[in-house]
Amino acid sequence: MVVDDQAMVREGVAVLLGLQPDMVVVADVADGGQAVAAAREHDPDVILMDIRLPVLDGLEATRRILDVPPGRRRPRVIMLTTFELDEYIFDALRAGASGFLLKGASAADLAQAVRVVAAGESLLSPSVTRRLIEEFSARPAPRARTMPALTARETEVLTLIAGGLSNAEIAATLVVAEETVKTHVGRIFTKLDLRDRAQAVIAAYEAGLVVPRS
Template identity: 65%
Template sequence: MAIRVLVVDDQEMVRAGFSALLDAQPDLEVVGQAGDGAEAVELAAELCPDVILMDVRMPVMDGLAATRRILAAGPPEPRVIMLTTFDLDDYVYSALRAGASGFLLKHSTPDELAAAVRVVAAGDALLAPSVTRRLVEDFARVQPVVPITPVRLTPRETDVLRKVARGLSNRQIAAELVLAEQTVKSHVSNILTKLDLRDRAQAVVYAYEAGVVTPGPRH
């Protein structure tokens, strides 16, 4: 079955362009378009998309508020990709807290756009290293880190969580920890289950809030 996508942006040309690019992919289907957050909330409930491309700055209701409402409505919960002009926008931390699964630059290539939808639809997070660095900076500015030992995780799972929080892929984590990629995938799955987290994006937020990783040049 095709991955169902809802495109949300207050600029009609952006919506039309993204929709055309996604509809050209055999495994993707744009089921709707919305011009503001309030309309996005209504269409998400009506259309039940798998993935939502969500702009942040929109009239009536912004993308952060819309994301919170959509995900609070309960299952089935779509994956939300925040659309941004710059990868270091100020809302990174707030968007992850709202439940976003990743970020996408508006000037991304068609291949990057399609790949982003597939990545989050599969349950992975779309977090570039620059985004995770900004997340650390934002969190350090918002509140001090009070370390909390994740007692339910094994030492190896904690190591993997630290790598996830740095924005590393399963393949990169496997190389750094000298593990098979499938083993890393199993560890990530166990981490999400034990901590009752939806995806890798939530794991990143948890890691910083729990003090598993702390702000600084190395984590």
């Protein structure tokens, strides 16, 4: 589903994605209120959501769309923005967005972004990651604590995810099979009701498992 108040952008993106053999655009709407209603009606896998929208902005629309009972399938949201260092990046990730895409992205990058997020991965560039670290660095450091919902090993895996390691790198660090790491990651996401690795990074920072470095 595509959400943007600029008809040319919205319709252009919908056409480009509709040409992909593995994608179907189920709806394109012009404001946040329509987005919430359309998401409930069409249950899309991925939503491309502009941050600045009439009626409801993209942040509030994302919160409402993703506010479903634990265990119920949620769509994945990619925020569309004109500038990669948009002031709302942190709030958007807190709201549940899985990543960001510049409106000037190429058709190939646009399609690949949808595939990446649909597969359960996050779409965060290095500059967005830096922005996240800056946000946490500006806050008082939380006292490190364990997470009661997780085992010691799961807490360790979550800490390594927050450090930017891939599943393969975590497996090498812990000297275990990559399939074992995938099992731990799946359990972490289920126990903490996380949507993807971006949410896992935020959870780890907020719990004090990882402390931002200068």
